Amino acid sequence: MGKPRNARRGSGAAHVVVEAVDGGLAELVPDRDRARAWTLLIDGAPQSHVDLDDPARLSFEYQRRFGHVVDLAAPAGKPIHAVHLGGGALTLARYVAATRPRSTQQVVERDAALVRLVRRELPLEPNARIRVRCADAREGLRKVPDGWADLIVADVFSGARTPAHLTSTEFLDEVRRALRPGGLYAANLADGPPLAHLRGQIATAAARFPELALVADPTVLRGKRFGNAVLVASDAPLPVAELTRKAAGDPHPGRVEHGRALRDFTGGAAAVTDAAAVASPAPPPSVFR
Numbered sequence: 001m002g003k004p005r006n007a008r009r010g011s012g013a014a015h016v017v018v019e020a021v022d023g024g025l026a027e028l029v030p031d032r033d034r035a036r037a038w039t040l041l042i043d044g045a046p047q048s049h050v051d052l053d054d055p056a057r058l059s060f061e062y063q064r065r066f067g068h069v070v071d072l073a074a075p076a077g078k079p080i081h082a083v084h085l086g087g088g089a090l091t092l093a094r095y096v097a098a099t100r101p102r103s104t105q106q107v108v109e110r111d112a113a114l115v116r117l118v119r120r121e122l123p124l125e126p127n128a129r130i131r132v133r134c135a136d137a138r139e140g141l142r143k144v145p146d147g148w149a150d151l152i153v154a155d156v157f158s159g160a161r162t163p164a165h166l167t168s169t170e171f172l173d174e175v176r177r178a179l180r181p182g183g184l185y186a187a188n189l190a191d192g193p194p195l196a197h198l199r200g201q202i203a204t205a206a207a208r209f210p211e212l213a214l215v216a217d218p219t220v221l222r223g224k225r226f227g228n229a230v231l232v233a234s235d236a237p238l239p240v241a242e243l244t245r246k247a248a249g250d251p252h253p254g255r256v257e258h259g260r261a262l263r264d265f266t267g268g269a270a271a272v273t274d275a276a277a278v279a280s281p282a283p284p285p286s287v288f289r
Contacts (some may be wrong), residue, residue, distance in 0.1 A: 017121055021113035023158060028089075028121055038122060040089040042114075045160050045283075048089035050122055055094035061252040062188050062228040065215045066092050066153060068246040069186045069232055070099065072239045073151045079103040083149045083178065085137040085166070086156035087111075089118050090130065097128040107132045108140030110158075138165055144178040152179060154187040162190070164277040167201060171274075172208040182236040185209065190280055192226030197280050199269040201231065202262060207271035209233035213240055213258040214265075215247050221255060221265075226283050 014030035024043035031037035037051040049059040058064045070092070074080050079102040084093050087109030096103050105128075109115050112134040124130055133140050137156045152175055156166055165171060175185050187205075191198040205212055214221075216229035232238060240258050247254035257265060 017117075019113075019117050021117060022111040023114060026114060026117055028117070038089070040118070043159075047157075048091045050089045050091050050094065052122060055091075055125075056098040058091065058095060060091075061217070061250075061254075062155075062230060063091055063095075064250055064252070065228075065230040065247065065254060066155070066186055066188070067095055068215070068243055069153075069184060069230070070096055070151065071246070072242055073184050074100070077101070080150040081148055081180075082106070082151045082153070083141065083144055084108065085141060085152070085154045087115060087118070087132060088155070089122055090124065090132070092153060092155070093130045094124070094128070097125065097130060103129060105130045106140075106144065108135055108137050110134065110136050137163075138171055138174065141174045141178060146177055147180045149178050150180060150183050152183070152185050154185070157190075158279075159282070160190075161282050162280040164279045165274065167197075167204065167280065168272050168274045168277045169204055169207050172205065176208055176235075179235075182234065184238075185231075185233045187231045187233075189229045189231055190227070190283065191220075191229070192281065192284070193223040195221075195223050196269070198229060199266045200272050203266045203269040204271045205231055205233045206263065206266070210235060211238050212262055213238050213243060213256055214262055215243065215254045215256050217252065218255045221257065 017028040019026050027041040029039045034051055036053045039046055040048040051057045058067045079100050082096050082103060082105045084107045087107045093105050093107050096105060115132055115134055156162055189198055189201050211234045213232045214229055217227055219225050220227035220229060244256040247256050
């Protein structure tokens, strides 16, 4: 017998919330160490962690890397215009609202049932200026005005894979259009050995952005295991030194590659177009054990 469509498991003040959403079976699991913190899982794969008492606290490794990009997107505390492609539990949007009050944000999340679940169980602060649009990420991005965004974050997965139409130069043309001059683009890229997808995505970004940096665990960059890497791109010089310091000082230290070393890392991979795009590789089952 399968799990019920809507259920709460456990006893005490906090329960596991289980609910079917468009993308699979969602579970909100309470954090044993923090009273109002939760982990979102989809079909057993961890997606997001949210601390409602401290939304500036980021737990997942890749989300901390995104947090560093947010911190460097503008002077500390300055409001920004941000677009989030992929919503999850709205973790990063909450982080921006907490660390940069009065920021204006748009979240594009295709899974309307997931959005309803998150809004109901993990409500946003009343004064958070966060608009959530239920739409395909690329379609939603087309509705963002030219040059509106200081920051665009892509963190979109369907069945633990990034859809093919979000991996191409044509997709990045839409990103460039929506970004203001000097704005930042950050993308969560998941891959494992032999890193063909990651190399191709760096080559694709290099075809549209003159400045790139990549932040990842060194073992992922060496092709030793499947994992996440955060790509940062802009039409202006990136704060590489500051990003390197933040990544190195993390609980899960990361390495920053940029410049010639990053170009060499692509190994001559070609930029990906819509005609040739494929979804990112699925993680091996061992990743979630």
